[in-house]
Amino acid sequence: AQSVTQPDIHITVSEGASLELRCNYSYGATPYLFWYVQSPGQGLQLLLKYFSGDTLVQGIKGFEAEFKRSQSSFNLRKPSVHWSDAAEYFCAVGAGHNDMRFGAGTRLTVKP
Amino acid sequence: NAGVTQTPKFRVLKTGQSMTLLCAQDMNHEYMYWYRQDPGMGLRLIHYSVGEGTTAKGEVPDGYNVSRLKKQNFLLGLESAAPSQTSVYFCASSPDRPLGYEQYFGPGTRLTVT
Numbered sequence: 001a002q003s004v005t006q007p008d009i010h011i012t013v014s015e016g017a018s019l020e021l022r023c024n025y026s027y028g029a030t031p032y033l034f035w036y037v038q039s040p041g042q043g044l045q046l047l048l049k050y051f052s053g054d055t056l057v058q059g060i061k062g063f064e065a066e067f068k069r070s071q072s073s074f075n076l077r078k079p080s081v082h083w084s085d086a087a088e089y090f091c092a093v094g095a096g097h098n099d100m101r102f103g104a105g106t107r108l109t110v111k112p
Numbered sequence: 113n114a115g116v117t118q119t120p121k122f123r124v125l126k127t128g129q130s131m132t133l134l135c136a137q138d139m140n141h142e143y144m145y146w147y148r149q150d151p152g153m154g155l156r157l158i159h160y161s162v163g164e165g166t167t168a169k170g171e172v173p174d175g176y177n178v179s180r181l182k183k184q185n186f187l188l189g190l191e192s193a194a195p196s197q198t199s200v201y202f203c204a205s206s207p208d209r210p211l212g213y214e215q216y217f218g219p220g221t222r223l224t225v226t
Contacts, residue, residue: 009152034214043116043202043217044155090154098143098168100215102154 002027002093006103013081014111021076021106023091032094033074035065038105039087047089050074061085086110114138116218118203124224125193133188133221135203142208144186145170145215146178148199155202161186193225 005024013019025031032051036044048059055067065076074091091103119134135144142163147155157170159178167178175197177189186205190197200222204215 004154032213036217041220043219044204044215045217046214049214094213098157098160098162098170100145100157102156104152104154 002031002095002099002101004091004093004101004103006089006091006106008106009104010107010109012109012111015083016080019076019078019081019085019108021089021091021108023074023076023103024072025074025091025093026072027093027095029095030069033065033067034092034094034100035059035063035074035076036090036092036102037061037087038090044090047076081108081110083110083112116203116205116216118201118218118221120221121219122222124226125190126226127194129193130189130191131193131223132190133201133203133223135186135188135205135218136184137186137203137205137216138184139205139207139216140183141205141216142183143206143213144180145204145206146176146186146188147202147204148172148197149202149220150199158188158201193223195225197223198225199223 003026034049035047050067088105088107094100116137145160146158156172161180164183179187203218206213206215
């Protein structure tokens with residue numbers, strides 16, 4: 001069964017600094033990969049997804065992620081973080097409609 | 113277009129009580145899901161449905177039941193609540209496409225069992 005690891009439980013960055021959130025997965029074939037963001041007290045919102053094709057995918061709110069098959073990674077990046085980006089971020093791996101696995105999440109704090 | 117809505121937003125139960133959580137979606141999605149979210153564990157799938165009248169077990173189904181009598185609604189029931197069921201519950205839905213089946217989430221229900 002596929003699994004997802006987000007190695008960083010909590011990350012703090014300064015506003016305006018760059019951001020990279022790590023995600024590693026375990027799966028036998030090329031999986032479907034997602035990043036979701038959860039603001040406090042809210043549900044999850046899709047930031048971006050990868051199914052095939054170009055390994056660098058662009059998402060909403062200025063986020064991008066790169067699929068690296070050799071490293072089994074799908075890291076999320078943003079060149080300049082805004083205070084409103086403070087939230088919890090979840091990486092997810094999907095093998096089918098009923099088989100989505102989520103990582104434990106990375107909480108992002110943004111310092112002024 | 114409200115997307116995915118959940119009722120109620122908060123609930124406190126005593127051990128042994130029962131309750132039903134309601135999820136509704138207005139996007140005509142075939143697939144619907146119930147997850148629970150616990151600190152440090154991400155989201156875990158409780159039950160899901162691939163269409164009206166169908167349900168199936170997910171990763172952590174024990175202590176829960178579900179029903180999908182109408183395509184737009186997916187109900188999650190707790191027959192005899194236990195403190196271990198204290199959690200935040202999320203409903204989600206997704207369209208029936210071979211690709212691009214991202215899930216759309218409701219705002220969640222925070223349940224406390226004392």
